[in-house]
Amino acid sequence: MDTVSIDDAPPLPVRRPATVADVGDLVREARAAKHGVYPVGGRTTLDVGLPPTRPGVALDTTALNRVIDYPARDMTITVQAGVTIAALRAELAKEGQWLPVDVASPERATLGGAVALNQSGPRRYGYGTLRDYVIGISFVTDDGVEVKAGGRVVKNVAGYDLMKLQIGAVGTLGVVTQVTLKVKPKPEASAAVAFGCSADALGPVLDLLHNSKSRPVAVEVASADAWRAADLGPAADAPWVVAVGFEEKAATVAWQRTTLLDELKAAPVRDVADAPDPGKVWAALTELQLRPESRFIGKAGVPPSTVAAVLAKSPPGLVHAHALNGVVWSHGDAPADGGVLRRCPVADKKKLPVWGKPPAAWDLMRHVKTTLDPDNVFNPGRLFGGV
Amino acid sequence: MSTTLTKAAPAAPSAADLVARMRAIVGPDNVLTSAADMAVYECDGFTIAKTKPDVVVFPTSTEHIVDIVKACNELGVGFLARGAGTSLAGGCVLVGGGVMIALARMKRILEVNVRDRYAVVEPGVVNVWLTNALKPHGYHYAPDPSSQGACTIGGNVATNSGGPHTLKYGVTVNHILGVELVLPDGRVVTCGGPTEDGPGYDLTGTVVGSEGTFGVVSKVWVRLTRNPEAYRTLLGVFETIDDATNTISDIIGAGIVPAALELLDKTMLSAVEAAFKFGFPLDAEAVVIMEVDGLAAGLQEEADRIEAIAKKNKAREVRKATTEAERLALWKARKQAFGTIGRLGYPSYCTQDGVVPRTKLPEIMRHIQATAKKYALGICNVFHAGDGNVHPILMFDERYPDQVKRVLDASHEILAECINLGGSVTGEHGIGVEKIDFMPLMFTPDDLHYMVRLRTAFNPDNRCSPGKLLPTAGGCAEPSSSVSQTKPGRRAAV
Numbered sequence: 001m002d003t004v005s006i007d008d009a010p011p012l013p014v015r016r017p018a019t020v021a022d023v024g025d026l027v028r029e030a031r032a033a034k035h036g037v038y039p040v041g042g043r044t045t046l047d048v049g050l051p052p053t054r055p056g057v058a059l060d061t062t063a064l065n066r067v068i069d070y071p072a073r074d075m076t077i078t079v080q081a082g083v084t085i086a087a088l089r090a091e092l093a094k095e096g097q098w099l100p101v102d103v104a105s106p107e108r109a110t111l112g113g114a115v116a117l118n119q120s121g122p123r124r125y126g127y128g129t130l131r132d133y134v135i136g137i138s139f140v141t142d143d144g145v146e147v148k149a150g151g152r153v154v155k156n157v158a159g160y161d162l163m164k165l166q167i168g169a170v171g172t173l174g175v176v177t178q179v180t181l182k183v184k185p186k187p188e189a190s191a192a193v194a195f196g197c198s199a200d201a202l203g204p205v206l207d208l209l210h211n212s213k214s215r216p217v218a219v220e221v222a223s224a225d226a227w228r229a230a231d232l233g234p235a236a237d238a239p240w241v242v243a244v245g246f247e248e249k250a251a252t253v254a255w256q257r258t259t260l261l262d263e264l265k266a267a268p269v270r271d272v273a274d275a276p277d278p279g280k281v282w283a284a285l286t287e288l289q290l291r292p293e294s295r296f297i298g299k300a301g302v303p304p305s306t307v308a309a310v311l312a313k314s315p316p317g318l319v320h321a322h323a324l325n326g327v328v329w330s331h332g333d334a335p336a337d338g339g340v341l342r343r344c345p346v347a348d349k350k351k352l353p354v355w356g357k358p359p360a361a362w363d364l365m366r367h368v369k370t371t372l373d374p375d376n377v378f379n380p381g382r383l384f385g386g387v
Numbered sequence: 388m389s390t391t392l393t394k395a396a397p398a399a400p401s402a403a404d405l406v407a408r409m410r411a412i413v414g415p416d417n418v419l420t421s422a423a424d425m426a427v428y429e430c431d432g433f434t435i436a437k438t439k440p441d442v443v444v445f446p447t448s449t450e451h452i453v454d455i456v457k458a459c460n461e462l463g464v465g466f467l468a469r470g471a472g473t474s475l476a477g478g479c480v481l482v483g484g485g486v487m488i489a490l491a492r493m494k495r496i497l498e499v500n501v502r503d504r505y506a507v508v509e510p511g512v513v514n515v516w517l518t519n520a521l522k523p524h525g526y527h528y529a530p531d532p533s534s535q536g537a538c539t540i541g542g543n544v545a546t547n548s549g550g551p552h553t554l555k556y557g558v559t560v561n562h563i564l565g566v567e568l569v570l571p572d573g574r575v576v577t578c579g580g581p582t583e584d585g586p587g588y589d590l591t592g593t594v595v596g597s598e599g600t601f602g603v604v605s606k607v608w609v610r611l612t613r614n615p616e617a618y619r620t621l622l623g624v625f626e627t628i629d630d631a632t633n634t635i636s637d638i639i640g641a642g643i644v645p646a647a648l649e650l651l652d653k654t655m656l657s658a659v660e661a662a663f664k665f666g667f668p669l670d671a672e673a674v675v676i677m678e679v680d681g682l683a684a685g686l687q688e689e690a691d692r693i694e695a696i697a698k699k700n701k702a703r704e705v706r707k708a709t710t711e712a713e714r715l716a717l718w719k720a721r722k723q724a725f726g727t728i729g730r731l732g733y734p735s736y737c738t739q740d741g742v743v744p745r746t747k748l749p750e751i752m753r754h755i756q757a758t759a760k761k762y763a764l765g766i767c768n769v770f771h772a773g774d775g776n777v778h779p780i781l782m783f784d785e786r787y788p789d790q791v792k793r794v795l796d797a798s799h800e801i802l803a804e805c806i807n808l809g810g811s812v813t814g815e816h817g818i819g820v821e822k823i824d825f826m827p828l829m830f831t832p833d834d835l836h837y838m839v840r841l842r843t844a845f846n847p848d849n850r851c852s853p854g855k856l857l858p859t860a861g862g863c864a865e866p867s868s869s870v871s872q873t874k875p876g877r878r879a880a881v
Contacts, residue, residue, distance in 0.1 A: 073640045074744040074775075096642060118584070131592055132561050147837045148830070153742045155558065155774040155814035157547045157596050158822070158829055159856070160838045164560070164592025173588075185642030210502060215613070215682060248685070255684030301582035305502040325583050326503070340586050355586040360577040364570075364844075365587045371844035372837075383587070 004040055004058035006382075007051035007346040012038055016060040020138075020146050020177050023059065027175065027377060028144035030056055036380040039171045041082060041110030044290055045117055047343050049170055050354055053381030059175055061112050067091055068178065069152070076135065076152055078180040081112030097183045100127035100217075102286040112176045118168035121286035122245065125324050126217025127184075134163045136180030139173070142373045152180050165368075171379045173372055187247035191257045192218075192278035193264075196238030201268035203308035205242060206323050210304070212263055214256035218245035220285055221311065222320040226331075229291060229318055230284040238270055240311070242323075243285075245278055285320060289342070294318065294331035296348075300339025300356075302326045355383065400462040402441055408462065409444045409486065412454045417445040417492065428487050431472045431479035434735060435791065436820050438480050440467075440487035447492050449567065449575060449605040456603065456851075457573040459486050465853045468603040470511065470542025473534040475738050476819030478546060478598050482854030488603060490541050496520055497606070504611045505564055505581045510541025510604050521611060529556040529612040532815070533722040544604050547596030549815030551647040551721065554773040555680070556612065558815065560595040567606035568594060571851035581608055593841075598817050599852035601845035615646070615680035619690035620708040620717060623675040623697040624668050628652065628756075631673040632748035634700040635772045638677070638693055639745055645693070648773030649676040649721055654731065655767040655780075662727035663720045671703065675772065676721055724769045725780070733765060733782035737794050741805035742814040745775040754804045755779045762797040764790075776814035777805070803828065818856045826858050 003011035017023045030037045036056030040046065061082035068078040072095035079088060085106035092098050102121025103114045113119075115137075120129045136150035139162075149162035166176055197205050202221065209219050220243045222230065227241040246256045257274075264272055275281045289297070302310050304326035311319055311328065318331040330336035335344065340356045359365075366384055370376075402420075409418045419425070425439040441464070446452045459466040465485035472479045481487050493509035496517060500506065501524045508517060514535040518527040531550040532538055538548065544566065549558045556562075565579030579591035594601050625631040628650075635648050651659065652673050660667045667674060677697070679689045694705045708714040728736050743751045752768070755777070759766040770778040779801055783790040802812040802825060812818075812825040826835060838857055842849070 071744060071746065073636065073746050075639060076744070118589075128557075128561065131589060132557060141833075141837055143833075145833045147834045149834065149838070151809075151811050151829070153744055153775055153810045153814070155549055155553065155742050155771070155776045156811040157558075157815055157817055158811050158813050159818070159826065159834070160841055161547070161560065161593055161596050162837070162841070164589045164595075165841070167592075168587075168589055185644065207502070213616075248682075249689065251685035251688060252682050255682065299584065301584040303500075303503045303582060305500075327584055340584075359585045359587055361590050362587060364576050364578075364590060368588060368590070368841070368844045372840055 004038070004043065004046065006038065006046050007349065009052040010055065012052070012056060012058040014040075014058045014060050016063050018063045020064070020140065023140045023175050023177060024144035024146065026057060026059055027140050027142065031142060031144070031375055031377045034375070037175065037377050038379055039112065039116070039175045041113035042084060042105065042108030044105045044109050045113060048117060049382035050349055050385045051346060051381060052379070061110060061175065064177060070095075072097065075183050076154065076180060077183055078136065078152060078178065079111060080178050081115070081176045082110050085109050085111060085114060092183055093186070096186050098186045099133060099181055099183055101130055101133065102282055104286045104289045111179055115167050115176055115179060116169065116171040122218035122220045122282040122322055124322055125219055126247065131164055131167050133181050133183070134167060134179055135182050137163045137166055137176060138178035139166060140175045140177055142174070142375060142377045146177060150180065154182050170383045172369055172383045174378055189250040189253040190245065190247040190278045191253050192243055192245045192275035192281050193257060193260055193272060194241055194243040194275050194281070195264065195269040195272040197240045197242050197269050199239050199312055202240050202311065205267055205269060206308055208263060208267055209242075209244060210324060212260060214246065214260045216244045216256070217247045218243070218282055219322070219324045220320065221307065221323045222285065223316070223318060225318045226288060226320040230288055232281060232284055242269070243275065243281055245282065288320060288331070289329065291331060294343060295333050295345060296331065296335045296341060297343035298330045298336035298339050299342050300328045300336070302328060400464065405462060405464065405486065406442050408458045409442055409455065412458065413444055413446055413451050417447065419443040428469065428472070428489070429480070431477060432475040432738070433477040433819065433821050434785070435737065436477040436480050438482060438484060440481045441484050443487040443489050445489050445492045449569065452488065452569045452603050452605050453573050453575060455486060455488055456569055456571065459850065460572065465850050467852045468510070468541065468545070468599050470539030470545070471513070471534070471537045473538040474542060474546055474819065475740065475816040476813065476821040478817050478819040478855065480820050482820060490539065493605070499524070500581070501526060501611065503581055506609050506611055508540050508607050508609060510539060510544070510607060512540050514538050514540060514543060517609070525614050526611040527614055528609055529562055530559045533725065535722070540607050540609065541604050544595050544607055545597070545599045546815065546817040549771065549774070549776065551649050551771060554648060554771065555644050555646045560592055562610040562612070563591055563595050563607060564610055565591050565608035566594055566604045568601065569603040569605050571602055571846045571848065575605070579608065596817070598819065598856045600842055600855055602851060617683040617686050618646070618678060618680045618714060619686055620714045621677040621690060621693060621697070622706040622717065623677055623702045624671045624704040624706070625673045625675070625702055626671065628673045628752045629749050630701045631675050632752055632772065634675060634697045634702065635748060636746050637696045637700060639773065641692065641696060643679070643689060643692060645678055645773060646680040647676060647678040648771070650674070650768065650770055650772040651721070651724065652768040654765065655724060655769045658727040658730045658767070659720050659724050661730045662723070663716070665716060665720045668704070676717060721769070728767070728780060728782065731765065731767070731782060733784060735783050735785045737781045737783070737798060739777070739779045739781065739798050739801055740813045740816040741777050741802050741810060743775045743777065743805050743808045743810035745773065747808040747810070748772060748775060750808060751777055751804060755801055758797050758800050762793040764793055764797055766797070771814070774814065775810065820854060823856070823858050
């Protein structure tokens with residue numbers, strides 16, 4: 001029998017419901033037995049969060065993978081949550097459209113999983129995150145019934161925004177079964193410019209990029225180690241690599257590239273070069289989020305103006321950042337200071353603040369959880385711990 | 388599973404007690420009590436539903452709000468936060484009376500941080516003030532409701548407001564990073580903030596659009612957006628509404644994401660022209676304002692593509708704003724269109740707010756025209772066509788109950804058709820008290836029950852913004868004391 005192991009908890013039997021009604025039955029059964037329901041999709045991020053605190057079932061959503069409705073001219077799509085990101089991309093590509101959100105391991109990762117962890121990558125600077133694209137959602141609640149919020153139109157303020165509530169909720173508020181997305185036309189052209197930068201120059205260079213006449217969709221900083229680990233070729237002979245991306249109409253991209261190159265002429269950077277395949281750069285940097293060799297992977301949100309200082313203080317090694325969003329990823333054999341530990345050896349999960357310093361609203365979040373899932377059916381223990 | 392809703396304390400406090408408590412908190416200058424003053428605060432832009440508050444109080448700090456909320460709880464009275472009262476679905480109607488917390492005097496911009504792309508504002512800051520303050524930096528606050536000269540950021544947060552430029556830039560929630568919230572029990576909690584990706588639930592995103600039912604927002608962190616380098620603003624003139632809506636559909640279908648696509652119909656044009664003398668063609672059935680923005684490089688080609696699409700759809704003419712002054716004059720005419728409706732000779736109007744998938748615009752526009760004929764009503768249209776967000780404006784004289792009834796019935800038919808076409812009954816104005824009847828048409832009892840459960844987590848006694856957004860207890864038997872059952876508006880009409 002297929003099982004899923006999460007941390008050091010006993011292996012969970014996998015159930016793979018074929019219908020939403022089956023999901024409801026599984027939830028009701030688990031609740032009656034005082035068990036937990038652990039939703040899983042592509043199983044790419046099972047190690048995120050704290051260990052399960054109850055026996056139960058791993059609810060595999062991957063059989064719920066149908067496209068429900070794709071009115072391409074309305075620029076929306078409704079799909080079941082178990083669809084893989086790659087399959088979703090392929091469907092949208094047929095109409096020259098896309099969801100401009102980077103997700104690691106797209107061949108395996110599901111949309112539901114991406115929603116649960118609010119996955120994103122380099123392009124978030126230009127396009128935002130899933131909260132800007134999810135316009136409708138359905139999920140199975142602790143009562144075993146499917147409820148929905150939002151709808152299939154791009155503008156809609158009827159009812160509470162349960163889309164926002166589910167995005168990043170780590171599957172603790174139900175099993176997401178269906179998602180409606182607002183999508184975009186694929187940009188006509190893209191470019192990426194990468195260059196090396198010294199530690200001292202990094203702050204001023206990021207300020208320059210913030211003020212650039214161009215309007216990048218991605219501004220990434222990677223340590224030389226991170227750049228190599230992402231298999232993006234030999235890094236420049238400098239501790240930091242900066243990669244800047246443009247996606248737009250061809251004429252607009254060309255102008256931005258030229259403009260940036262001009263702006264960089266007087267800047268303390270070296271080895272400025274075009275990346276031959278810009279999409280590959282963003283995908284490779286996104287994939288670092290799941291790098292198998294890293295014992296610890298940390299993710300911190302800091303003021304963008306402090307990114308260079310934060311990186312300078314981080315231990316040398318494998319770090320990278322969505323620099324103008326202030327999102328810093330660090331990898332190593334020891335935990336980074338601050339932020340969330342997206343990966344942490346299970347023995348250390350008992351000692352370290354896996355979810356970082358609790359935010360000011362932590363008590364209110366816990367109260368929302370206990371109000372909406374009083375018997376703690378969904379992913380018990382993994383977000384709020386202990387319970 | 389039923390939800391317990393605690394009733395207000397049995398012995399209602401005397402009005403004098405309530406006023407005395409409020410004066411003690413904010414000082415006598417920050418309290419209004421006269422009947423004339425209460426009349427100002429009895430409704431918002433949806434003038435069909437009215438309830439006078441018992442007292443209006445103007446806090447100037449979060450501490451004031453906390454004390455006001457705690458006093459309301461002690462005395463067992465309802466309360467509601469109000470910005471500028473420009474909303475259009477009765478969101479500012481204090482159902483059951485109580486304390487109106489008017490946030491207009493909390494109007495400071497507390498911080499602008501361009502490098503980290505955020506600002507912190509008090510809820511009473513008027514939308515356009517923020518954009519004006521950001522001008523020297525080359526940034527703006529993107530959501531721009533037509534009422535942006537009056538409406539407040541706090542009110543925008545409550546209703547998740549839109550505006551003409553949401554087509555490209557998104558609605559309010561896409562630009563809100565955090566809120567400080569006074570919970571209905573008086574606790575203060577900060578959700579989100581200027582840094583991204585904090586752990587746990589996105590309570591900020593959940594609070595935005597909750598129509599004041601989760602608490603009183605006392606501070607807001609907003610995202611700043613860089614100004615576009617250039618604009619191209621076109622005005623397509625069409626002989627038929629179908630030609631106009633087909634143009635819109637084709638522009639979107641061609642993979643162009645304009646900054647705005649706004650349609651004005653013939654009746655609307657006559658009012659706007661009378662007021663602004665812009666030079667709109669009075670014999671055209673519709674005009675569409677079509678704007679693209681961004682970097683200058685490549686923008687003209689995009690405008691040319693739009694012009695070609697309009698011409699292919701039989702546009703009689705495509706005019707271009709050649710100067711910034713012309714562009715601003717055009718937008719002034721658009722944004723102040725509502726204010727010109729008086730020129731059409733009706734004392735009152737009701738602005739509807741339906742949404743359809745954008746490809747269904749021809750159908751819904753035909754339905755609106757047929758409905759106007761069926762109910763012998765004047766209806767004009769000015770709306771966010773690129774989003775499929777229609778705003779039929781139903782004109783009437785509220786002194787005649789028969790007219791009010793026809794307006795309500797016609798509104799109902801139009802909104803029901805929006806649902807039928809796969810859309811929604813509100814794109815940006817909210818459910819308020821006006822559209823509660825529609826919630827069971829859009830959502831199942833299970834959906835509504837879950838929303839009531841969520842509200843209970845924030846607002847267990849339902850004393851904060853009572854009678855809004857959700858049908859009473861999501862189908863559970865909670866008798867409604869103050870708003871009539873099937874058509875909230877009828878209360879005022881009869």
